[in-house]
Amino acid sequence: MDIRILLVEDDEHICHTVKxxxxxxxxxxxxxxxxxxxHQHFLDHRYQLVILDIMLPGMNGHELLREFRKLYNTPVLMLTALSDDINQIKAFDAEADDYVTKPFKMLILLKRVEALxxxxxxxxxxxxxxxxTLLPEDFKAIYRGTELPLTLKEFEILMLFVQNKRRTLSHEIILTRVWGYHYDxxxxxxxxxxxxxxxxxxxDMIKTVRGVGYRLETDTLEEDTLEEDPL
Incomplete structure (x- = not known):
């Protein structure tokens, strides 16, 4: 299993324990x-999940989440001592995927991570x-039982569209997610x-949204048969 997680937590004990x-x-x-x-880790690496505290030195968790969402649709789990409604609503409005308050049980945190x-x-x-059907481990795409002859980059682009099937993706987002932030x-x-x-x-399942980017048209794929729930 090659799942990479970014943990952002300023309490040294909690950080060490969770890691x-x-x-x-x-x-x-x-x-x-x-x-x-x-924030620099966001730009330098690709993560499958982010666990994010709110009260942090430098940029706080709300600021980080807003910056992260400009580039990525990766799941974000807020892990914080702030249990009030205002902070929870603010986090979910910024597209956090889950919100766990301290203190918490490690096994429950693990199950929430697995669910996301x-x-x-x-x-x-x-x-x-x-x-x-996409097979991420083998970088294969299969349409009605026939494998599509995709290159690695083409597969990664198609995977990105499937994971963001209701979103229009700009050139910049595709470039960053597939080629990396420092690509020239x-x-x-x-x-x-x-x-x-x-x-x-x-x-013709990839549509051009003029002046914005591209979007996956799921109607052509019979969306009602969806069996997995991507991002």
Whole structure:
């Protein structure tokens, strides 16, 4: 299991305890105790889950969540001592996926982590969206039983669309998520790969949203047959 988690927690004891527990459960955990440091981790690495405190040195958790959502749709679990309604509503309005208050039981935290990873598809051996099946471990895409001849980048782009099936993705988001934050290419790189991917797909399922980016049209895939619940 190669699931990478970012843990942002300024309490040294809690940070060490959670990191150790999740590491023993088989996850790769990067831990930081400062909001500014966490922001740099966002930009430098790809994570399948973020566990985020609110009260932090530097950027606070609410600020980090807003910045993170500009680029990623990765699950974010807020882990904080702030149990009031205002902070919880503020977190969910900023698209947090779960909210756990301290004190908490480690086993319950683990189960919440597993639930978020299952919903995102990170723990699934396959993700099915109607007639389309993705096998993340093998980088394969299968449409009605036939494997599509996709390159690695084309598969990663299609996977990104499936995980964000109701969102329009800009050139910048696709470039950052697939090629990485420090990639020196431009929007033409995305356009070329989208063009090649479209040519290999049996149906016209990737639509251009002029002036914004691209969106996966799930109607062509018979969305009512969805068996996994991606991001």
């Amino acid at each position: 150790t527990f999740l590491s023993e459960a088989g996850y790769r955990v990067d831990a930081c105790m400062d909001g500014n440091d966490a 990873l299952r919903r995102s598809g990170a723990l699934s051996k396959e993700i099915r969206l109607g007639k389309l 290419g431009d929007g033409s790189t995305v356009h070329t790969h989208i063009k090649n991917l479209r040519a290999k797909l049996p149906e």
